[in-house]
Amino acid sequence: MSATPASGAPSAPEVPRAPLVVEFPFTRSLGPVQSAFLTGLRERTVLGVRTAGGRVLVPPVEYDPETSEEIGDLVQVGTAGTVTTWAWNPDPRRGQPLRTPFAWVLVRLDGADTGLLHALDAPGPDAVRTGMRVRVRWAQDRGGAITDIACFEPYENGDEGGGESGGGNREGGGGNRHTAGHAAGHAAGHAAGHGKAGGPANGEGRRVDPAAPGAGRRAAAGPRPHSGAFDDPVTGVVAPARLDYTYTPGRAQSRFINALAERRITGERCPSCRKVYVPPRGACPTCGVATSEQVGVGPRGTVTTFCIVNIKAKNLDIEVPYVYAHIALDGADLPLHARIAGIPYDRVRMGLRVEPVWTQGGRHPDHYRPTGEPDADYDTYRELL
Amino acid sequence: MRDVAIVAFSQTDHVRSSEEVSEVEMLMPVLHDVLGRTGLRTGDIGFTCSGSCDYLAGRAFSFTMALDGVGAWPPIAESHVEMDGAWALYEAWVKLLTGEADTALVYAYGKSSPGSVRDVLTRQLDPYYLAPLWPDSIALAALQAQALIDSGETDEPALAAIAQRSRTAAEGNPHAQLRGPRPQGGYVVRPLRTGDCPPVGDGAAAVVLAAGDRARELCARPAWIRGMDHRVEPHALGVRDLTDSPSTRLAAERAGAFERPVDTAELHAPFTSQEVVLRKALRLGGSVTVNPSGGALAANPVMAAGLIRVGEAAAAVHRGTCDRALAHATSGPCLQQNLVAVLEGEPHAR
Numbered sequence: 001m002s003a004t005p006a007s008g009a010p011s012a013p014e015v016p017r018a019p020l021v022v023e024f025p026f027t028r029s030l031g032p033v034q035s036a037f038l039t040g041l042r043e044r045t046v047l048g049v050r051t052a053g054g055r056v057l058v059p060p061v062e063y064d065p066e067t068s069e070e071i072g073d074l075v076q077v078g079t080a081g082t083v084t085t086w087a088w089n090p091d092p093r094r095g096q097p098l099r100t101p102f103a104w105v106l107v108r109l110d111g112a113d114t115g116l117l118h119a120l121d122a123p124g125p126d127a128v129r130t131g132m133r134v135r136v137r138w139a140q141d142r143g144g145a146i147t148d149i150a151c152f153e154p155y156e157n158g159d160e161g162g163g164e165s166g167g168g169n170r171e172g173g174g175g176n177r178h179t180a181g182h183a184a185g186h187a188a189g190h191a192a193g194h195g196k197a198g199g200p201a202n203g204e205g206r207r208v209d210p211a212a213p214g215a216g217r218r219a220a221a222g223p224r225p226h227s228g229a230f231d232d233p234v235t236g237v238v239a240p241a242r243l244d245y246t247y248t249p250g251r252a253q254s255r256f257i258n259a260l261a262e263r264r265i266t267g268e269r270c271p272s273c274r275k276v277y278v279p280p281r282g283a284c285p286t287c288g289v290a291t292s293e294q295v296g297v298g299p300r301g302t303v304t305t306f307c308i309v310n311i312k313a314k315n316l317d318i319e320v321p322y323v324y325a326h327i328a329l330d331g332a333d334l335p336l337h338a339r340i341a342g343i344p345y346d347r348v349r350m351g352l353r354v355e356p357v358w359t360q361g362g363r364h365p366d367h368y369r370p371t372g373e374p375d376a377d378y379d380t381y382r383e384l385l
Numbered sequence: 386m387r388d389v390a391i392v393a394f395s396q397t398d399h400v401r402s403s404e405e406v407s408e409v410e411m412l413m414p415v416l417h418d419v420l421g422r423t424g425l426r427t428g429d430i431g432f433t434c435s436g437s438c439d440y441l442a443g444r445a446f447s448f449t450m451a452l453d454g455v456g457a458w459p460p461i462a463e464s465h466v467e468m469d470g471a472w473a474l475y476e477a478w479v480k481l482l483t484g485e486a487d488t489a490l491v492y493a494y495g496k497s498s499p500g501s502v503r504d505v506l507t508r509q510l511d512p513y514y515l516a517p518l519w520p521d522s523i524a525l526a527a528l529q530a531q532a533l534i535d536s537g538e539t540d541e542p543a544l545a546a547i548a549q550r551s552r553t554a555a556e557g558n559p560h561a562q563l564r565g566p567r568p569q570g571g572y573v574v575r576p577l578r579t580g581d582c583p584p585v586g587d588g589a590a591a592v593v594l595a596a597g598d599r600a601r602e603l604c605a606r607p608a609w610i611r612g613m614d615h616r617v618e619p620h621a622l623g624v625r626d627l628t629d630s631p632s633t634r635l636a637a638e639r640a641g642a643f644e645r646p647v648d649t650a651e652l653h654a655p656f657t658s659q660e661v662v663l664r665k666a667l668r669l670g671g672s673v674t675v676n677p678s679g680g681a682l683a684a685n686p687v688m689a690a691g692l693i694r695v696g697e698a699a700a701a702v703h704r705g706t707c708d709r710a711l712a713h714a715t716s717g718p719c720l721q722q723n724l725v726a727v728l729e730g731e732p733h734a735r
Binding site for chain 1: 404405406407408409410413416417427440442443450452453454455456457458499500501503504505507508512513514515516517518519520521524525527528529530531532535572574575576577619621622623624627
């Protein structure tokens, strides 16, 4: 790392970079329709919802996408269906359903009028076409999630799915990349049988898009009404997400970080209002212009305000309570924030004079500690509060 | 109703990586440039609105730090949308129509280089049925492309021709990331090849809006917004007809696009196949110049690319090379949400 120029037009030092992982589990509750659908998947049953217009939506939603009416008329559809469009994915990415090349597909399950997005395990793009018959391959471990469908698999000889689980033998040629679902002998036929009359237009109207290849091979059996009731229904999903980034801090912060590694604290002065910002962020937020003139500040400073932290942060090996403070470094026009140590937490006060403490090999101050100087007069930092 | 016009447009050079600058450092020169074209300063602007997405670069609250580049003191009237800047433009336009402000600054930026935008965009999907499968943006566009091929509306050579035409047009656009034609390359997600996909990159853009006589003071030939509307379709891909875009058609109708023909259209079609859908929905004939800038296939800074379509259309009016333009912006997978604006120049100022 080259030295940072003291001021003026800085050269372009190596861009500092660091991996940044943003990871978060979204915990979401389910509406009654989503709950029935996802619980159904756990039980190897695929449910759809019928709209007032008679369309069967799979996957089902709580509100009619056309009328925004609340809907809840559940039906059981087949576990086999027809591919309505596909895309061959030669290079699966993290989190996707299969680790070997596969086809993304929209599948219109028998009895449904809409497509379900999932993966199709096929040996290659030549084995996939719009209109082909496929069936669900269930995941071995199912907990009530869209991933309870491990993927779809070709099912060219099956003219109807009829709600049977798509277990049993794997299609040949796919190898043993995945476990072959579950043992057979777990016939579907759950729940069902409440007294509701089948919805309107059970046969007609659902045969949408007659142009779609394979539409004529749709199962004769229509979707059966389903109560949606299961034991121990799923009421929520946790969707973990992870995104990976390479963080680079930009010109101004790079200059700051590079100087800090040499145990120098530098701010940057606004060419317009002359304020010195530390740490600099590249622009004066008051004037909206770039800061570029570097100014050495501190290392000593004054506590302008502070708080006492009583809750231990995860993965942070600092005993509570401790003090986190705003510190106006000498020569800076904006306070930065840092931890105060080397003094009992209940002795920290506004006006306390402090200095940074670097640990061995540290690229930034670990904390600030009292200098022993007399406290600063309030008027010297009142504008920095 | 007052007349509102776009009076200035500016954009960065769009690049694969702007790793040496922060978002505000990337954006600030564009803000200075667009204000400089009008002679306005931040304090003169009645309303400021921006569009961006923190997930692209993985920086929480980056839009507040971007605001540092505006100079928001004394406090300004300001708003932000976690969407493409075209929707920020819509908000600003409405604000001006109400008479609450006479001028507005609209900007947008996208820094995709720190992360993997294909994966980042999966996080905008339905968290129950889609997000757990991580279907990336190219995969979803490929499903749409295959549906178009199956329906006979396009084929791979036609898609390649769109790619070629767009990047050839970008030879005249100094800001574009891909200037000049490229080989179509292999399949990324079949049927989409590398050439059918937009480049991944970083960039920013800004426009200034003004109402009535203020617009005439600030610009020799203002690009008057004759209408603007945006419409959304169901999120679930399986519910939609992927070969059509009824939301685009409806937005265009409501924006007045079909009242008289346009001579120029800037379409926000990040994938070649999406231009096929948009041309049909917008009934664009062969006499319309489509994407003379090169479009999103030549530079696609996510969250700014839609605003850039409007800005490019406006700039063509400013230059006098266009009298009536259609600008389109999209958001969400497979053209889920669409905005259409109609811009016109006044004949006497030619």
